[in-house]
Amino acid sequence: MKIPVMEVFGPTIQGEGMVMGQKTMFVRTAGCDYSCAWCDSSFTWDGTGKSVSKQPQDIIEELRQIGGESFSHVTISGGNPALHKGIGELVDLCHENGWKVAVETQGSMWQEWLRNIDDITISPKPPSSGMITDFSKLDFFMENLSSANASLKVVIFDEEDFKYAEDVHLRYPAVPFFLQTGNSDTVTTDDARLVKDLLERYEWLIDISINSSIMNDAKVLPQLHTLVWGNKRGV
Protein backbone atom coordinates (compact mmCIF):
# COMPACT_ATOMS: atom_id res chain seq x y z
CA MET A 1 0.00 0.00 0.00
CA LYS A 2 1.42 3.38 -1.06
CA ILE A 3 2.37 6.14 1.37
CA PRO A 4 2.38 9.87 0.47
CA VAL A 5 5.94 10.99 1.23
CA MET A 6 6.99 14.61 1.58
CA GLU A 7 10.69 14.09 2.22
CA VAL A 8 13.27 11.49 3.20
CA PHE A 9 16.43 12.79 4.85
CA GLY A 10 19.33 12.00 7.15
CA PRO A 11 21.27 10.72 8.82
CA THR A 12 20.80 13.51 11.34
CA ILE A 13 20.14 13.49 15.07
CA GLN A 14 16.72 13.30 16.68
CA GLY A 15 16.37 16.85 17.97
CA GLU A 16 13.36 16.31 20.21
CA GLY A 17 12.02 14.28 23.08
CA MET A 18 12.67 10.81 24.48
CA VAL A 19 15.51 9.78 22.17
CA MET A 20 17.05 13.22 21.62
CA GLY A 21 20.56 12.88 20.19
CA GLN A 22 19.87 9.48 18.57
CA LYS A 23 21.29 9.26 15.06
CA THR A 24 18.34 8.71 12.75
CA MET A 25 16.90 8.94 9.24
CA PHE A 26 13.56 10.77 8.76
CA VAL A 27 10.61 9.85 6.59
CA ARG A 28 8.10 12.71 6.56
CA THR A 29 4.60 11.84 5.35
CA ALA A 30 2.08 14.25 3.85
CA GLY A 31 -1.25 15.30 5.32
CA CYS A 32 -2.53 16.19 8.76
CA ASP A 33 -5.92 16.11 10.46
CA TYR A 34 -4.79 19.15 12.50
CA SER A 35 -3.69 22.64 11.42
CA CYS A 36 -1.69 24.01 14.35
CA ALA A 37 -1.17 27.79 14.31
CA TRP A 38 2.57 27.38 14.84
CA CYS A 39 3.22 24.14 12.91
CA ASP A 40 6.86 24.06 11.81
CA SER A 41 6.02 21.53 9.08
CA SER A 42 2.93 23.15 7.60
CA PHE A 43 4.21 22.42 4.09
CA THR A 44 3.03 18.84 4.73
CA TRP A 45 -0.64 19.91 4.79
CA ASP A 46 -1.16 23.52 3.58
CA GLY A 47 -0.63 22.88 -0.13
CA THR A 48 2.77 24.59 -0.35
CA GLY A 49 4.68 21.28 -0.52
CA LYS A 50 4.55 18.43 -3.02
CA SER A 51 4.26 14.80 -1.94
CA VAL A 52 4.95 11.65 -3.94
CA SER A 53 3.11 8.38 -3.32
CA LYS A 54 5.64 5.62 -2.77
CA GLN A 55 5.62 1.89 -2.11
CA PRO A 56 7.22 0.94 1.23
CA GLN A 57 9.95 -1.05 -0.58
CA ASP A 58 10.88 2.08 -2.61
CA ILE A 59 11.16 4.12 0.60
CA ILE A 60 13.54 1.45 1.96
CA GLU A 61 15.70 1.78 -1.19
CA GLU A 62 15.69 5.57 -0.82
CA LEU A 63 16.74 5.32 2.84
CA ARG A 64 19.62 3.04 1.84
CA GLN A 65 20.60 5.28 -1.06
CA ILE A 66 20.69 8.45 1.09
CA GLY A 67 21.91 6.99 4.40
CA GLY A 68 24.20 4.23 3.18
CA GLU A 69 25.38 2.08 6.08
CA SER A 70 25.46 5.04 8.46
CA PHE A 71 22.21 4.54 10.34
CA SER A 72 20.20 1.98 12.32
CA HIS A 73 17.20 4.09 13.30
CA VAL A 74 14.34 5.61 11.26
CA THR A 75 11.90 8.25 12.50
CA ILE A 76 8.53 8.58 10.79
CA SER A 77 6.99 12.02 11.20
CA GLY A 78 4.67 14.27 9.22
CA GLY A 79 2.07 15.64 9.09
CA ASN A 80 0.32 12.88 10.97
CA PRO A 81 1.82 9.50 10.00
CA ALA A 82 -1.13 7.78 11.71
CA LEU A 83 -3.32 8.77 8.75
CA HIS A 84 -1.61 6.09 6.65
CA LYS A 85 -2.33 2.38 6.95
CA GLY A 86 0.51 1.52 4.54
CA ILE A 87 3.15 2.49 7.11
CA GLY A 88 2.70 -0.94 8.73
CA GLU A 89 4.57 -2.54 5.83
CA LEU A 90 7.31 0.10 5.96
CA VAL A 91 7.82 -0.58 9.69
CA ASP A 92 8.13 -4.35 9.08
CA LEU A 93 10.66 -3.78 6.28
CA CYS A 94 12.74 -1.45 8.50
CA HIS A 95 12.79 -4.13 11.19
CA GLU A 96 13.85 -6.78 8.64
CA ASN A 97 16.80 -4.51 7.87
CA GLY A 98 17.68 -4.37 11.57
CA TRP A 99 16.62 -0.72 11.97
CA LYS A 100 14.64 0.60 14.92
CA VAL A 101 11.62 2.76 14.15
CA ALA A 102 10.28 5.83 15.95
CA VAL A 103 7.05 7.73 15.25
CA GLU A 104 5.92 11.29 15.97
CA THR A 105 2.16 11.78 16.17
CA GLN A 106 -0.37 13.92 18.02
CA GLY A 107 -2.45 10.94 19.25
CA SER A 108 -5.66 11.82 17.39
CA MET A 109 -5.81 8.65 15.27
CA TRP A 110 -4.97 5.03 15.97
CA GLN A 111 -3.32 2.46 13.66
CA GLU A 112 -2.55 -1.16 14.57
CA TRP A 113 1.04 -0.80 13.26
CA LEU A 114 1.74 1.59 16.15
CA ARG A 115 2.08 -1.51 18.36
CA ASN A 116 5.28 -2.41 16.45
CA ILE A 117 7.03 0.94 16.88
CA ASP A 118 10.17 1.04 19.06
CA ASP A 119 9.75 4.61 20.32
CA ILE A 120 6.48 6.51 20.03
CA THR A 121 6.22 10.20 20.83
CA ILE A 122 2.68 11.46 21.35
CA SER A 123 2.39 15.21 21.25
CA PRO A 124 -1.08 16.45 22.24
CA LYS A 125 -1.64 20.06 21.28
CA PRO A 126 -2.02 22.88 23.84
CA PRO A 127 -4.43 25.86 23.48
CA SER A 128 -1.92 28.11 21.64
CA SER A 129 -2.07 25.71 18.68
CA GLY A 130 -5.74 26.55 18.12
CA MET A 131 -6.55 22.83 18.24
CA ILE A 132 -8.89 21.19 20.75
CA THR A 133 -7.86 17.81 22.16
CA ASP A 134 -10.53 15.12 21.93
CA PHE A 135 -9.61 13.35 25.17
CA SER A 136 -11.80 10.34 24.38
CA LYS A 137 -9.61 9.73 21.31
CA LEU A 138 -6.40 10.35 23.24
CA ASP A 139 -7.53 8.00 26.05
CA PHE A 140 -8.22 5.28 23.46
CA PHE A 141 -4.79 5.87 21.88
CA MET A 142 -2.95 5.74 25.23
CA GLU A 143 -4.81 2.60 26.36
CA ASN A 144 -3.90 0.78 23.14
CA LEU A 145 -0.26 1.73 23.61
CA SER A 146 -0.04 0.59 27.20
CA SER A 147 2.76 -1.92 26.63
CA ALA A 148 4.77 0.14 24.13
CA ASN A 149 7.80 2.36 24.70
CA ALA A 150 5.93 5.65 24.55
CA SER A 151 6.32 9.18 25.82
CA LEU A 152 4.23 12.34 25.86
CA LYS A 153 5.70 15.64 24.69
CA VAL A 154 3.86 18.95 24.94
CA VAL A 155 5.10 22.11 23.21
CA ILE A 156 4.72 25.16 25.44
CA PHE A 157 4.31 28.79 24.35
CA ASP A 158 2.55 30.36 27.35
CA GLU A 159 1.14 29.77 30.83
CA GLU A 160 -2.14 28.43 29.50
CA ASP A 161 -0.21 25.79 27.54
CA PHE A 162 1.68 24.87 30.71
CA LYS A 163 -1.59 24.37 32.61
CA TYR A 164 -2.78 22.10 29.77
CA ALA A 165 0.49 20.14 30.02
CA GLU A 166 -0.02 19.67 33.76
CA ASP A 167 -3.50 18.27 33.09
CA VAL A 168 -2.17 15.85 30.44
CA HIS A 169 0.66 14.66 32.70
CA LEU A 170 -1.81 14.07 35.59
CA ARG A 171 -4.13 12.16 33.25
CA TYR A 172 -1.41 9.69 32.15
CA PRO A 173 0.96 9.64 35.16
CA ALA A 174 2.76 6.43 34.15
CA VAL A 175 3.92 7.77 30.79
CA PRO A 176 7.32 9.55 30.62
CA PHE A 177 6.58 13.24 30.14
CA PHE A 178 8.52 15.88 28.19
CA LEU A 179 8.06 19.64 27.91
CA GLN A 180 9.41 21.29 24.77
CA THR A 181 10.22 24.90 23.93
CA GLY A 182 7.98 26.39 21.24
CA ASN A 183 9.50 28.03 18.18
CA SER A 184 7.44 31.16 17.47
CA ASP A 185 9.16 32.09 14.19
CA THR A 186 9.40 29.05 11.92
CA VAL A 187 10.35 31.06 8.83
CA THR A 188 13.16 33.40 9.89
CA THR A 189 16.65 32.83 8.50
CA ASP A 190 18.20 35.08 11.15
CA ASP A 191 19.72 32.21 13.17
CA ALA A 192 21.41 34.42 15.77
CA ARG A 193 18.13 36.07 16.70
CA LEU A 194 16.23 32.78 16.57
CA VAL A 195 18.68 31.00 18.88
CA LYS A 196 18.61 33.88 21.35
CA ASP A 197 14.80 33.80 21.39
CA LEU A 198 14.68 29.97 21.72
CA LEU A 199 17.14 29.97 24.62
CA GLU A 200 15.15 32.69 26.40
CA ARG A 201 11.97 30.63 25.93
CA TYR A 202 13.79 27.52 27.18
CA GLU A 203 14.93 29.36 30.30
CA TRP A 204 11.36 30.58 30.91
CA LEU A 205 10.07 26.99 30.51
CA ILE A 206 12.69 25.70 32.97
CA ASP A 207 11.67 28.38 35.47
CA ILE A 208 7.95 27.59 35.43
CA SER A 209 8.63 23.83 35.47
CA ILE A 210 10.89 24.13 38.51
CA ASN A 211 8.05 25.86 40.35
CA SER A 212 5.44 23.21 39.51
CA SER A 213 5.18 20.22 41.86
CA ILE A 214 3.18 18.43 39.16
CA MET A 215 6.26 18.51 36.92
CA ASN A 216 8.66 16.96 39.45
CA ASP A 217 9.54 14.07 37.16
CA ALA A 218 9.06 15.79 33.78
CA LYS A 219 11.97 16.45 31.43
CA VAL A 220 12.33 19.97 30.07
CA LEU A 221 13.97 20.13 26.65
CA PRO A 222 14.69 22.54 23.80
CA GLN A 223 14.40 21.56 20.12
CA LEU A 224 18.05 20.71 19.56
CA HIS A 225 17.89 20.82 15.75
CA THR A 226 16.59 24.41 15.68
CA LEU A 227 19.42 25.50 17.98
CA VAL A 228 21.96 23.89 15.63
CA TRP A 229 20.41 24.47 12.18
CA GLY A 230 17.67 27.07 12.69
CA ASN A 231 14.61 26.62 10.45
CA LYS A 232 16.53 24.78 7.73
CA ARG A 233 14.57 21.90 6.17
CA GLY A 234 15.82 18.33 5.79
CA VAL A 235 17.95 18.29 8.96
Ligand SMILES: C[S@@+](CC[C@H](N)C(=O)[O-])C[C@H]1O[C@@H](n2cnc3c(N)ncnc32)[C@H](O)[C@@H]1O
Ligand atom coordinates in the same frame (compact mmCIF):
# COMPACT_ATOMS: atom_id res chain seq x y z
C1 LIG B 1 5.65 18.65 12.83
S1 LIG B 1 5.06 17.56 14.07
C2 LIG B 1 4.66 16.08 13.13
C3 LIG B 1 4.11 14.96 13.98
C4 LIG B 1 2.70 15.15 14.56
N1 LIG B 1 1.82 15.80 13.64
C5 LIG B 1 2.75 15.91 15.86
O1 LIG B 1 2.43 17.11 15.86
O2 LIG B 1 3.14 15.31 16.86
C6 LIG B 1 6.57 17.02 14.94
C7 LIG B 1 6.79 17.65 16.28
O3 LIG B 1 7.09 19.03 16.09
C8 LIG B 1 6.44 19.77 17.10
N2 LIG B 1 6.33 21.14 16.64
C9 LIG B 1 5.64 21.59 15.57
N3 LIG B 1 5.75 22.92 15.43
C10 LIG B 1 6.55 23.34 16.44
C11 LIG B 1 7.02 24.62 16.85
N4 LIG B 1 6.72 25.74 16.18
N5 LIG B 1 7.83 24.68 17.94
C12 LIG B 1 8.14 23.55 18.63
N6 LIG B 1 7.72 22.32 18.31
C13 LIG B 1 6.92 22.21 17.22
C14 LIG B 1 5.12 19.04 17.26
O4 LIG B 1 4.47 19.35 18.48
C15 LIG B 1 5.57 17.60 17.21
O5 LIG B 1 5.98 17.19 18.49
Ligand SMILES: Nc1nc2[nH]cc(C(=O)O)c2c(=O)[nH]1
Ligand atom coordinates in the same frame (compact mmCIF):
# COMPACT_ATOMS: atom_id res chain seq x y z
N1 LIG C 1 16.61 16.71 13.64
C1 LIG C 1 15.26 16.68 13.68
N2 LIG C 1 14.65 16.21 14.78
C2 LIG C 1 13.29 16.16 14.76
N3 LIG C 1 12.48 15.68 15.73
C3 LIG C 1 11.22 15.76 15.31
C4 LIG C 1 11.19 16.32 14.03
C5 LIG C 1 9.94 16.44 13.26
O1 LIG C 1 9.80 17.36 12.45
O2 LIG C 1 9.04 15.62 13.48
C6 LIG C 1 12.51 16.58 13.68
C7 LIG C 1 13.18 17.11 12.53
O3 LIG C 1 12.61 17.55 11.54
N4 LIG C 1 14.56 17.13 12.60
Ligand code: SF4
Ligand atom coordinates in the same frame (compact mmCIF):
# COMPACT_ATOMS: atom_id res chain seq x y z
S1 SF4 D 1 -0.39 18.05 14.43
FE1 SF4 D 1 1.81 18.13 13.95
S2 SF4 D 1 1.96 18.23 11.69
FE2 SF4 D 1 -0.20 18.53 12.24
S3 SF4 D 1 -0.42 20.75 12.21
FE3 SF4 D 1 0.07 20.18 14.34
S4 SF4 D 1 2.32 20.24 14.55
FE4 SF4 D 1 1.80 20.31 12.35
Ligand SMILES: [Mg+2]
Ligand atom coordinates in the same frame (compact mmCIF):
# COMPACT_ATOMS: atom_id res chain seq x y z
MG1 LIG E 1 10.14 19.33 13.14
